[in-house]
Amino acid sequence: MPNIFSMGDGAVTIDLGNQLSESLNGKVLAMYQWLQQHPFEGLKDIITAYSSLTIIYDPYFLKTHYQPANTVFEWVQERIITAYHQSGPQVSGTPVKHRIPVHYGGENGADLASLAREKQLTPAEVISIHTGKLYRVYMIGFLPGFSYMAEVDERIALPRKEKPVPVTAGSVGIAGSQTGIYPFNSPGGWNIIGRTAVPMFNAQAQNPVLLKAGDEVEFYNANS
C-alpha cells in the first residue's frame, strides 16, 4: 500500500513513491480522473503532482454531513484508498498533443550558450536535442499553468541555478531532467534556452491554462 499521510486537518496526501516515473504519474492522474467522476461532498480541491495526489477537504462539513465514527481524516483516508483501488493504472483516452514553436537563444534564451558550453555541445546541438523528443506534462504547479515536463535527454540536463533571477513570460527552461514554460514574468531558477509566443495562460478563456497534466508536448525551432 502506498504512503498516505495528513497535511494538517484539511488535507490528505497519497504518495506513490517520491519519484519521477511515467507509470506512477499515470496512476496519479487515473486517481484524479476517478475522483472527479466519483466526487464526495466536502471535497474542495485535488492537487496532482509527480507521484502524489492531495485531497483538500472541508473537515467540518464532512463531520456534520457524514458523521464519521472516528476522525474525519480517517474517513477521507478511506476514500483515497477506494480511489486507489478503483482507478485503473492510467487515464483512459489518448493524451492531448501540443506542438510549441520556440525562439531559441539570444535574448530569448539567455542561458543557451552557457548550457551548451557546460555540456560541450554547440547551441544548435542543444536545440536539436531539445526538439528531438516528445515530453510528457507530469504536473502543473508553482504558478498558474507552469508545466513540469520530462524527461530531458541527459546530454542537455543541467541543475537549476543557485539563485532565482527574473524570467520573462513564455521562457522555456531546463532544470535537471525537467523542461517547462513560464506562463508569467516571475523569478525563476531554470536555465532559459528559448521563448515561445504561445500563451500558456489566459484568464479570460473558459479554459485558462493551455497545458494539463498528462498532455504531450513537442517543441520545434521557430527560427528554422
Place this chain on the structure above:
Amino acid sequence: MSLSIIKPGLLDTIQDMGRYGYSSWGINPGGVMDGYAARVANMLVGNDPGEAVMEIHFPGAHILFEQNALISITGADFTPTLNEDEPVSTWRPIVVRRNTLLHFPKWQSGSRCYLAVHGGFCVPRWLNSYSTNLKAGAGGFHGRKLDKGDELPFKENSIYFAGLLKETREYQPLNWRVDTGRTYHLPHEILFTIGNEWPQLTHSSQRDMLENNFTIHPFSDRMGYQLRGVPLKRQHTTELVSSGVSFGTIQLLPDGQLILLMADHQTTGGYPRIGHVISSQLPKLAQLRPSDSIQFSMVDMPTAEELLFSQEHELNIIQRACYDHLNQLVC
C-alpha cells in the same frame, strides 16, 4: 451604490474564502488570510459568510462611501475612523450615511482587517471565486490591488437600514458586537500536526522545534511567513520530487530555516513538510506581524479536529445571533 478609494493603502484587495478546484492547473486557492474575521465581517452585516470582503493591510486606504451603507470592520485594529476624527469599534455593524469617509490613522493590533458591506461588493467571479489572484492578474477587482479612484459598487440591499440613522448622525454603530474570545487567545502559541517528513528531523532538531521560539522575518507576505530560529537538521537529505502543499504547511528550507505557507502559497513544493498548522490556528497566525515570535506545540489529529469543530460551532452561533439581531431591527 458604491464606495471609492480616495487614497490607496499598502495592499488592499478583494478576497473571499478562496478559489478551490483549480489546484491541478497550478491555480492556488488564495482567499482571505484570516477566514474567521472575514466570515464574521460578513455575518455582522447580514451577508453569506462567503461574500467578497476587502482585506486591508496597514497603512490602509481612505475610503469614501458614496451611498448609505451597512458596514463592519473586523480582524486587525487599525483604529478605523469615520469623517476624520471619530474612531469606531471593530467587530460591530455600523450604518454610515452617504459621503462618510473611512480611514485608518493608527496601527493598534493585528495584521489584516476586513471590511464588509451589506449586500457584498459587486465584482465578477473568476473561476467561481471573488478572490484576487495577483500572480494571474485575475479575480477580485480587475486582478489587482485597489488603487486611487477605484469605485466598488455594492450588490443590491435586502435590508432597509437607512431608517436606523438618526437624522443628526452621519453614522450609527449598532448596539452589539462579536466577542472573539478564544480564536485569538494566546496569539504566539501555534498548534500543529506533524508532517510526513517530521521523522527525518534529527531528534535534537525535533526538540529544538518544540522548545524554541521562531521569529517572523520582515520578508513575510501573503504567500508565506519566513521564520528565523535555531537551524533544524535532517538525518539524511533525501531529495523530494514536488508534491502538494496547503495553507499552514511548515516547510524546512535547505539552510535549516522554516517557512510557513499562507493563503497565497503555491500549489506544490519540493521542500520537506515538517508540520502543518491546524486550521483553527490560521486566523491568529494571519494576524501576527514581522518580528512577532511563534512557539510551536504539537497536537494529534483528534485534537486538531475538535478545536476546528468548536470554532465552526461558535461561528454558527454568531451567524444565528447576527441574523436575529438584524431581523429585529429592520422588522
